[in-house]
Structures are given as structure tokens and as C-alpha cells.
Amino acid sequence: MFLTSYPLTLLQTLVLALISYTTYRLYTHLRLASAHRHLAASKGCKSPPNWRQSPFLFGLDIFYNSYKDMKAHCSLENTRTRFWALGANTVQMKLTGATLFSTIEPENVKSVRATDFKNWGLGEGRKLMLVPFIGEGIFTSDGAAWQHSRDMLRPSFVRNSVGDCDIFERHVQNLIKAIPRDGEMVDLQPLFLSLSLDVATEFLFGESTNSLSADDVDAETKEYARAIDHILKVLGGQEQGGLTFIGLMMGLFPPNWTLKGEYKVVHNYVDGFIDRAVVDKRRYELEKVILDDKPELPGRRYIFLHELLDRTTDRLKIRSELLNILLAGRDSTAALLSNMWFELSKRPAAWARLQQEVSALDGALPTFGQLKEMKYLRAFLNESLRLYPILPENNRTAQVDTVLPLGGGADGKSPILVKKGQIVLWSIHIMHRRKDIYGEDAEEFRPERWLDTEQGQGLRVGWEYLPFNGGPRICIGQQFALTEASYVTVRLMQEFNAIESKDPEPWREMFTVTCQGLGGCKIVLTP
Template sequence: MILLWPVSLYRTLLCFICLLVSYCTYHHLTIGASRRRLIASKGCKPLRRWRNKDPFLGIDFLWASYRAIKEHRALEMTKDRLDLLGVNTAYLTILTMTFVVTIEPENLKCVLGSDFRNYSLGDLRKKMLKPFLGQGIFTTDGEEWQHSREMLRPNFVRTQIGDVEMFEKHVEHLIQAIPRDGSMVDLQDLFFRFSLDVATDLLFGESTNTLAPGFADAEVTEFVDAYVYCLQALDGSGLSEEEGGYMGMAWGFLQLFLPNPKLKQQIEVVNNFVDKLVETAMTNRDARKSELEKESTSRYVFLHELVDQTEDKIKIRSELLNILLAGRDTTASMLSNVWFELSKRPEIWTRLRREIDALDGELPNFERLKNMKYLHAVLNESLRLYPVIPENDRQAEVDTVLPVGGGDDGKAPVFVKKGQSVHWSLYTMHRRKDLYGEDAEDFKPERWLDEGEKEGLRVGWEYLPFNGGPRICIGQQFALTEASYVTVRLMQEFPKIESRDPEPWREKITLTCTGLGGCKVALFPRRRSRD
């Protein structure tokens, strides 16, 4: 039958073969030769491959990931796979994409620090997040990212000076929303509403006040519902399959091919709400400046600072949404995980209460919060075991090298070619027994404290709850201060806690990670003395 093909088809096939051979030869002599020289000069050795039945496309890995995400054990799957391989760095192929998976601190120091300019966020992440977040600090690289960073940094430095008064009115709303008769309450839901109220107060100058007694604002409710939907839809893990969910970031690339008209409509709702606030702030800018000149002190509002720096309304909206994501979701996830553990561990609760009782009922200020060592240890331990961004990645923009992971002993350098992604799991690295001891999987705040002759844990690149290098979280101190203040105030008001959830902690991953079962507890208020 092949002899009956037209002569023109033979010529086309021959031309294709010639072009393919020419390209391969050119690649071998140019890019290939350059890569071979780099590999030889750095002493790079091959990585051990991830154990897939399908070594070419990794279809079995995709299916296993789908099941693991659906069963809320995706983080454990990564840990189990690396434990089975017996290495800290491995090579993984999924469809046409290749990844270097690592939990080596030296490699993360390289990617996030010393070789920072060799890596980017990657095209996939940008395409997924930009429709909602726009061009902001979490969706850009290079000069655009640097501009966002420089624009935001002074504002966050101002929030770090310790003005905790803005938290108090929202904490009072939180306290009022908690039953005082010992009935069950899911603190996770309240923490997400609380952190949204605080974040919008800080960013917009107008809080959503979703925890305020008698809250009933249809426009705010529509914004909040749309905002939550967009966050869940960004990776599909928060939606049911009927709503278009496809179970997590492992399948996130499918979002680029699956239309979601509701997502587009909900993004418009969010944008319209924020745009109105931006336009109002710009309209009132001159009047506000005139008023500020008459006052010795002024209330800090993030939106007002941005409006003073740029006229670009879209840029302002994008930066607000980027920081709102960080301010709302990461802090709420951290608080939920902290209080889940506190409810399960009476010995930790009792020791923390002793530290807080030393305040004698006074509202904590920034300086006193800074000096509460056991509280800091509790927060550190929660962020170690339950990092709110448990996995992350970067894409190589040039041919480059990681310092360790290659060879039989895993100590040789590793070649990373341009376009390849480096993926890491903080969840797994933070549980390495060679870094944290045989009790690495136990919740043990004492490991962070200097007690007697025992020196507390000192960490570097093996502990990265807030990222590291030039892109380290600029809101880190604000988030820790907020979580500290909330924890102290709730424990001052409710000195007794009981868990109402018999299940162990299980992961719920969207853009952040928190507990699947929420934080179901009963809180008992302090007895008021009679006049």
C-alpha cells in the first residue's frame, strides 16, 4: 500500500525527516554542546526518577494524584513517595512537563536566594492567576515584580511598628460571634471572616464587617461570595465536580482549556466592588490630604497610600487583590491550624495560658506580644507542621544547576534545563527527621525554646513558612502580630477549651492549606465576679 502513495507525499515526508535531522544536529552542536559543557564543569550527575509505571507521560501519577487530592492526602503522597525512593531530590515527568522535586534546603537557598534571577513563577501560574489577581506582586516577575515590591514595601513597614489597636474592634466582633454556653463552634469559618474584615479595613479603609452583629449588607455579601468562589475556582479544588472542579493544582493546567463562565462573572463582581472604592479614594484624595495637614496623626489606609503613588486604577486594584489574598487566607489558615492543635493538647493550652495570664487581663501591645516566647513557639510549630503554602515551584529561565541531589548518594549537583520546573514540598521538608529530630512529626512547641541547658531550635533554609530570598513575604510580621493578638485575646476571654472533633488533622488545599474538618471546639468564658 505504501508504494501507492503520491510522489508529493514522499517528498513531503522526506523534507520533514531532513528538517528533523537538521534540527537535532543543530541542537546537538549548539545548545546540546553548551549543556554538556555546563554539566561537565559543575560535575552534575543524574537524578533518581520518580517511580511511575508510565515513565514517559506519568499518566499513572496523574491518576494517583487525583485520587490523593480527592481523599485529602496529596501532601502525604509526596512525602511517602520520597520516603520510598530514599532520596530528597527526584526527577518527575507529567505529560510534556518535567519537574525536579526537592526537599533539600541547599537547593531552595539556590532557587530562592543565590540564583533567584535564574527562575520565574512560570507561565502556567501566571496564566491561571492573572485573570483574577491581575498584574500584582504575586503574578509578575522581573521589573514589574520589583516595582510592585517597592511600591508595597513602605506600606508594610508602617504596619510593622506595632499599632494593634485596629485589631481590637474586629476581635470584639469575633468574641461576640462565639457561643458562651459551651456549644460547638467552627472557629475556622470565623477566622476567615475575621481576617477578611481586618484585611479590608487595612486595605480599603472600609471593612466588610461580616462578623459585626446584625450584619446585612447585600453588596458586601455579593462581593464576599464572589471573592470566595474565585479563590476556589482558581485551582478547582474548592468546587464540586458539578461546578467545574477538577480536584486541585495537580490538574490546574486544565483550567486553561475548560471554560468557566461563572468564574468570569464572579471576577467582574469583585472588580466592580474594588473599582468603586478606588474611584472614591481618588476623588477624595485632595480633600483627604488637606485634612491630614491639619492633623498630627492619621489612620493608615493601604488604598490611600497606593492612590498617592499611582494614577493607574487597574494597577491599584490588582495590588489590593494580591495583598487581600495574602492578608485574608494565609492568616486565617494559620489561626485555624493553631487552634485545632490547642484544642487537642491541654498541656500546651495550660502552659500558654500561664504566659497570657501574666498580662493580668490587660490588652496586649506590640512589645508585650513580641516578648511572649511560648506563644511564638506555638505559632512556629504550627507553621512548621502545617505551612499554609505547603508546596511551591519555580521555572528555570536559563540552563542552571542545583547544588545537591544527583548521583547515588544524592550529593552531586543537578542540571536543570531552561523551561524545567523545580517543585518543593515544605510539608515534607519540615518533617525531615534528620533536620528536626525523631519527633519531627509531633506538635512540640518546646523544640523552639531555650530551656535549661537545652538550646532551642535554630533554623535557616530548612524552615520557610514565609518563603525566602528576595520574594520573602513582606507581610510576615503583620501576619504573626495579628495571629498573636487574636490568640491572646480569645484566651483572655475564654480560659477553657474542648475539642469537638474526634478526627485527626487532614489537609484541605486550595491556594492555602488548612484543616479539612475545620476547627470545631467549645469555648467557655471567664466567670465574671459579681459587683
């Protein structure tokens, strides 16, 4: 009797377990749905317009269009065209069953980045893409871990060293030597990448890669530069499939394991700097003990890595923070300079006006204070960052049920319910081109819009202008990047009298982790 009843009892147990699980899931779903309806009603939430997509393809048509646009280097422009066609500043779309919101509304971005900051996180996609590469640091962590990174790094970017222009001059000299003086065309974009790498490594490590100087660069540095370029092209969808970047950002695809060898090259290279810095720090501390802090011992010049060693002995943490800052310092500044000089080469009147401003230095090297006084130079930088933001799109994932203040309903004035786990993406590229914010000439490159005139004040903006993001996670290195771009521009204009563009095509996007021009910056400079 036992043998015949046992299978029936087991089957009953399984059926009961299935019923219990199904009942629990249904109860949880109904309870959440009720909570969502209550929250939406209490806040007056309404749904935003739907993105134009096939209702039968579960968002696969969006991925396909994104893939085509990225391969054709027209993702930003095509997304902008679709946004304008919808006539809405916030839309929703369905991706493989999940709801995603896309917005170009400054108040929504302000909510995510500032007023509702604690309710939003990076999401798994960003971490999948970047943590294997640069580790858990200021750009790849949330919550307490992010706050710890921020608190540890911020003092290094408010010191006088950020305004110390001496760190740039030697590398600018190498840049000047690399530019032909006989009328031959040069592409400044790869030179700016090398320059920003050389400056960033000297600031961070106390030793420069010297990649602009063919006599000084070694095989290890060349291999490091090759590896990091390859990694960024793969993660940005420029190599081995254009969906890599999109999929990782949304947390849909696993990381590309073929890059593990390249990651090791980068990690080993940075570890070498850390090893040497540890030895240098011990030697310096020993000398202090021997000399008993007498005046005979010169103070160490400021080095970012030495400051990190004073704050933590965790080697992995140090390497991760260095790589986080290095990635931003190298690519962001190079992209800013490249985009800026692309426009400058096509604008003789702007070149003449900048030359006039620079001539006030009478050939002397510019100081930090003098750079800040150059109003047209700053206006040109602002306009470059407006039309060509370095990070043109960004996103965050809701950590709890929350709301966006605008975008719902037919008029777009009602709040929007965002459920836990849903993603909000915003396009700075499109927001910076809104005619209701920047005027009918919003798509034109016009630095003068930032200048005060007799007719009135220049452009004053808040959350409508976000080249360095905003809120608690505003870029801590923005002043360093602006100072470097300003210094390099002034020094090149002191060295060369005329510029000519050799690229007749309009600017087109090239995504890696940041965004720069596909065609580079091909020009001729006259001494």
C-alpha cells in the same frame, strides 16, 4: 511547459522548506544537547533517582494519583510516604514528556529562592491560574514588574502601622460576640476567615467588610465573599474537578472561563473602594490647601490604599496589588489561626501554659512589644507553621540552563542539571518533617523544641524552615500575619478560661490557594 512544471517546482520548494526546517531543528537540538553535556560535565552534574511511575503512560499515572489524593484530601501525606520510600531528598519525574524535579533539600530551595534567584520564574501555570483573578501584582509577576511591585509595597509593611494593634481590637470584639458562651460547639475556621477579611480590608481600604457583624454587612459584601470562596475552591480543585489546581500550576490546562463572572464580582467590589478613596484623597488635599497645613487639619490615619494612590494613578495596577495582598492577608492568616487552634484545643497542658503567659497582662490589651515577648506563644506559632505550612508546596520554572547544588547521583551529593523551561517543585510540608533536621519526634507537635532551656538552646533553623518562604521574595506581610494571629490568640484566651476539642479526627488537608484543615476547628470555649 510552464503549466506542467509549476506543480513540480512548488513541490520541490515545499520539500526543500521541510528539509531546511528539519535540518535547523536537528542542528538546534544537537547544539543544545552538546551545551547541556558541557555544562553538566563542568559542574559535575548527575541525574537524581526517578519517581516511581509507569514508563508507558507519559506521567498520566502521576496525574491520576494526584487527582485521587486531592479528592481524598491526603495528597501531602501520600507524597511524603512515597518520598520516604524512595530514600532520596530529590527525584525526577516525567510529565507528558517533560522532566520535573521534586526536592525537599534546603540547599536546593535556597538556590532557587536566593543564590540563583534571577534564573528562576513563576512559569505560565501560576500566571494562568491567578492573573485573571487578582491581576499582575507582587505574587503574579517576575523580573522588573515584580521588583516594581515590591518596591512600591514594601514601605507599607515596615511602617509603625504593622505593629499598631488597634486595628485588630474592634474585629476581635465581633469575633468574641460570635462565639457561643453556653457550651455550644463552634467552628472557628469560618469565623477566622471572616475576621481576617475584616482586618485586611480595613488595613488595605480604610473600610472594613464587617463580615463578622451581621448588622453591618451588606448584600454586595456577601456576594463578594461568596464569589471569592467559590473561585478559590475551583482553582484549588475542590469544585469542578480536582485536576484544576495541578494542571494550572504546571501550565497544562487553560484557565476556567466559567469563573469570568465571579472575577467581575470581585473586581467591581474592589473598584468601589478605589473610587471612594480617590474622592477622599482629593477632599483631603483640598482641605490642606484651604487650611494651608495649619494644625486645625488632622492627619489621615494610615491606609494602605491611600499610600498606593500616592505612588501611582494606574487604576488597574492599584486593584491588582490590592487583590494580591488581600488574597494573602485573608487566607494565610485565617489558615494559621485555624490550624493553630485545632492543635491548641487538643493540648490542655499547652493551653494552661499559654494562659499563664497571658495572665501577666492582668487583663490589659496586649501591645506589639508585649506580644513579641511571649516566648511560648511564639513557639506555638512556630510549631503550627512547621507542621502546617500555609503554602505546603511551591515551584519555579528555570529561565535559563542552570543547576541545583544537591540531589544527583546514588548518594544525592552531586549537582543536577536543570534545563531552561524545566520545573522544580519543593515540598515544605515534607521538609519540615525531616527527622535528620528536626529529630526523631519531627512528626509530633511539640512547641518546646523552639524554647531555650537549661540544657541548651532551642531549635535554630535557616532554609530548613520556610513558613514564609525566603530570599528576595520572602513574604512582606509575615510580621503583620504573626502579629494578628498573636493578638487574636491572646484576646481569646483573656476572654475564655477553658477549651475543649469537638473533633476526634486527625488534621486532614484542604487545598484552595492555601492549605487549612478539612474538618475546620470545632471546639467549645468556656467564658
